[in-house]
Amino acid sequence: MLRDWNVPFRALLDAAPDGILVCDHLGTLVLVNSEAERMFGYEHDALPGQPIELLIPEQRRIGHRDHVASYTAEPRRRPMGSKLDLHGRRKDGTEFPVEISLSPLTSERGLLVIAGVRDVSDRRELEREKKRATGYLLSAVEAVQEAFLLFDEHDRVMMVNSAARELLGPVGDAPIIGRSFEELTEAALVAETFDLGGEPAGAWHARRLAYHRNPSGVLDLRTRDGRAIRVTERKTADQGTVMTIADITEDTRRAEELRQARELAEAASEAKSEFLSSMSHELRTPLNAILGFAQLLERDRKQPLSERQIERLGHVLRGGEHLLRLIDDVLDLSRIESGRISVSSEPVDVAEVLTEVVHTLEPMASRAGVQIVAPAVAPRTPQVIADRTRLAQILMNFGSNAIKYGKPEGRVAFRTERGPTTVRIVVIDDGIGIPEDKRDKIFEPFQRAGQEAGPIEGTGIGLTISKRLAELMRGSIGFRSEVGRGSEFWIELPAHGDAAAEVSRVRDPEALASRLAVGQRRHTIVYVEDNPSNIAFMRDLVGDLSSVELLTAPTAEIGLELIRARQPKVVIMDINLPGISGFEAVKRLREWPETRHIPIIGLSAAALARDTARAKEAGFDRYLTKPVKVDELTEALERLLQDP
Ligand code: ADP
Numbered sequence: 001m002l003r004d005w006n007v008p009f010r011a012l013l014d015a016a017p018d019g020i021l022v023c024d025h026l027g028t029l030v031l032v033n034s035e036a037e038r039m040f041g042y043e044h045d046a047l048p049g050q051p052i053e054l055l056i057p058e059q060r061r062i063g064h065r066d067h068v069a070s071y072t073a074e075p076r077r078r079p080m081g082s083k084l085d086l087h088g089r090r091k092d093g094t095e096f097p098v099e100i101s102l103s104p105l106t107s108e109r110g111l112l113v114i115a116g117v118r119d120v121s122d123r124r125e126l127e128r129e130k131k132r133a134t135g136y137l138l139s140a141v142e143a144v145q146e147a148f149l150l151f152d153e154h155d156r157v158m159m160v161n162s163a164a165r166e167l168l169g170p171v172g173d174a175p176i177i178g179r180s181f182e183e184l185t186e187a188a189l190v191a192e193t194f195d196l197g198g199e200p201a202g203a204w205h206a207r208r209l210a211y212h213r214n215p216s217g218v219l220d221l222r223t224r225d226g227r228a229i230r231v232t233e234r235k236t237a238d239q240g241t242v243m244t245i246a247d248i249t250e251d252t253r254r255a256e257e258l259r260q261a262r263e264l265a266e267a268a269s270e271a272k273s274e275f276l277s278s279m280s281h282e283l284r285t286p287l288n289a290i291l292g293f294a295q296l297l298e299r300d301r302k303q304p305l306s307e308r309q310i311e312r313l314g315h316v317l318r319g320g321e322h323l324l325r326l327i328d329d330v331l332d333l334s335r336i337e338s339g340r341i342s343v344s345s346e347p348v349d350v351a352e353v354l355t356e357v358v359h360t361l362e363p364m365a366s367r368a369g370v371q372i373v374a375p376a377v378a379p380r381t382p383q384v385i386a387d388r389t390r391l392a393q394i395l396m397n398f399g400s401n402a403i404k405y406g407k408p409e410g411r412v413a414f415r416t417e418r419g420p421t422t423v424r425i426v427v428i429d430d431g432i433g434i435p436e437d438k439r440d441k442i443f444e445p446f447q448r449a450g451q452e453a454g455p456i457e458g459t460g461i462g463l464t465i466s467k468r469l470a471e472l473m474r475g476s477i478g479f480r481s482e483v484g485r486g487s488e489f490w491i492e493l494p495a496h497g498d499a500a501a502e503v504s505r506v507r508d509p510e511a512l513a514s515r516l517a518v519g520q521r522r523h524t525i526v527y528v529e530d531n532p533s534n535i536a537f538m539r540d541l542v543g544d545l546s547s548v549e550l551l552t553a554p555t556a557e558i559g560l561e562l563i564r565a566r567q568p569k570v571v572i573m574d575i576n577l578p579g580i581s582g583f584e585a586v587k588r589l590r591e592w593p594e595t596r597h598i599p600i601i602g603l604s605a606a607a608l609a610r611d612t613a614r615a616k617e618a619g620f621d622r623y624l625t626k627p628v629k630v631d632e633l634t635e636a637l638e639r640l641l642q643d644p
Helices: 007-015 034-040 064-073 121-143 162-168 181-190 201-213 249-299 307-337 350-368 388-404 436-441 462-472 509-517 532-543 556-566 582-591 609-618 630-642
Strands: 019-024 029-032 087-089 095-107 110-119 147-151 157-160 219-223 228-235 241-247 346-349 371-373 383-386 411-418 422-429 476-482 486-496 523-528 548-553 570-574 600-604 622-625
Touching: 019 034, 034 087, 034 110, 064 095, 064 110, 095 121, 121 157, 147 162, 162 241, 181 201, 201 219, 201 228, 228 249, 249 307, 249 532, 249 630, 307 462, 346 350, 346 388, 350 371, 350 388, 350 411, 350 422, 383 388, 388 411, 388 422, 388 462, 388 486, 462 476, 462 486, 523 532, 523 556, 532 548, 532 630, 548 556, 556 570, 556 582, 570 582, 570 630, 582 600, 582 609, 600 609, 600 630, 609 622, 622 630
Parallel strands: 371 411, 523 548, 523 570, 570 600, 600 622
Antiparallel strands: 019 029, 019 110, 087 095, 095 110, 147 157, 147 241, 219 228, 228 241, 346 383, 383 486, 411 422, 422 486, 476 486
16 A cells, blocks of 8 residues: 555655664664665665565674564654664665664555664764863873862752862762762861861861852861861853862972071071171170270380381381281171172262272372382273272272282282263283182182282182172172283273262371361260270370360260269260160160260270161260271361351
C-alpha cells in the first residue's frame, strides 16, 4: 500500500531535515528519504530492498538482527541505544556518529520500524573541542602554584585546584565543587584551619566576609600550622569571584630577616659613629690643652722664647695639628660612610674660595720652598653650585698634596676652566708624580701609593674624602700624573650663572684680638668648666685682654648661681660637666628672665654635626669645638662683647 502512495508523501519525507529509514521486521529497508541517501552516500533509490546492516559499521553488525527482533517483539517509540556511541557507515566505508530514534508502524506488510537518523559529527566535534578547552583550563589552573578557586555568580565553587584542596584541608564530607563561600569559611573555622591570632571567631569571620564581598588589595592570614598566606580576590565580569591564595611564609621570613639585618647594620653603624664620636671627644680633650698652651707659649710677648724653644714648640704644634687632622679625617670619613653628612649646595664664588685656600696654604708652601701660583682674579669669575666649606676642604687637600709631593723650588698652580655647564678647578704641581701601578688605588681609604714608608706625613684618607664629598655635591674629581714630572688634580662642579666677582673678604684675627684688648669698658665673662687645664688655658688667653674679667665655676650648679648674681656680659659653657650638663644649664638660663638675654658660647669636644644642631636648639649663641682655636674664640668673644 505504501508503494502506492503518491508524490506529495514522498516529497514530505524528502523535505525532512533528518534522515528517515523504514525497514520491515526482517530488517530489510523499504523506504529511504533523500537526506538519508545523502548522509550515507547512496544514489537515489539504491537502498530499498537492501538489509539495514549495510548502513551499520561492520563490527557492530553482529547481533543487530537480534536487536531488530527484540524491538519488533516489543515495539515502542524510543531513542535507540541511548547510552551507546552510535555510528553509521557510508557507502565508501567511512563511519560517522549518529543519533537514532525509533518508532513502530503497523502496516499491511506487518510491523515496520521507522528510524530517524541525525548526523551528529559537528556536535561531537564541538563537544570534543569544549572538553579539550576545559581540560586546558583545568591543567592551567592546576599548574598555578597558588591555591585557586573560582566561584560562580551564586558564590558557589566552580573550579578548584589541588593546591587549594590541600590548603583548605578537609572541609566536611561534601566535595568542594558546588559549596558556597560561606559554607567553606564556616567549615574552615570549625576545622581550625586558620590561626585567628587571638581575634574572636565572629570578628575574624566578618572581616573575611567583608573582604570577599568587596575585595580590594590583598588579605594576609595565618594558618594554624604557622604559614603566612596572602589571599587575593577579584570579581569577574559575570559576578563570579576568582580567588588565589599564595603561601608567603618564605617571603615573610626573608623580609623579616632582611629587616633584622638592616636594623643590626644600622645599630652597628650607629655604634661605630658613637664610638668614633666619643673617641674623638676623648682625644680632643687632651689635645685641647696641648695645642692651646703651645699656641699661648708661641704668642707670649712678655717672655720671648729662644730659637731652640720655638723650634721644639713648632714640633709640638705640628704633631698636635697632625693628630687633630687625623681625628677629624677619620670622623669625616665615618660620617660620610654612614650617610650622616649632608652638603648644603649654594652658589659659590670660585675665586673667593681659591683666595682663602691659597692664603691658608701659603705658610706650608713657603716652609716647603714651593711657590703657589694663583689665578689672576678676573672681573667676572665663575660661580659653582657647591658647599663652600667642603669645596675649600677638597681644594686644601689637592693643594697640600701638591705642596707635600712637590719638589723644592717647585711650583703649584691653581687654574679654573669653564665648560658649557661645569667649572673645573685644577691644581697642578711639578712634583714626584704617582707611579702608574699605584694610580687605581689612590681614592681608596688609607692607600698612600707607595708613600707609606716615606718621610712625607699623611693618612691616605684625604683623597677618599674629597672624592665622596665631590660626589655628594654632584661633582666629580680626577687626575693625571707622570712620575718625576708632576700631577694635576681637578674637581668639576655644576656651574652657576655668571655673577660678578665679589671682593674676597679675608678676616684679620690679629686685628680682632687687639680691638678686644684696647676696649675701654671692662666686661665680665663667666666660664663654666671642670677641667683645670682648660681653666688655666682660658685664664691665660683672656689675661692678655685688658677689658675682660674672667670668673670661673667648676660645675653648672655653681655657675648658674654666679651668673645670676654677677650678670656677666658673656657666658662660656662647657657641655660635659660633673652635675647637670651644659645643655640643661643653658635651658635654665633661657628660662630665667634675669639671665635670658646673656649670650652663651658652648665649648665641647663633641664634633658631630648633630651636636652642633642640638646646641643651637638648646639656646647657645655660638658653639665651638675643642681644641679651641684661639682666633675663633677671640672673634666670637669680640662679637658678643660688642653687641649692644
Ligand atoms: P695622604 O694623606 O697620604 O696625602 P691622600 O688621600 O691625600 O693621602 O692621597 C693619597 C696618595 O695619593 C698619597 O699618599 C700620595 O701617594 C698620592 N698623591 C696624592 N696627591 C699627589 C700629588 N699631587 N703628587 C703625587 N702623589 C700624590
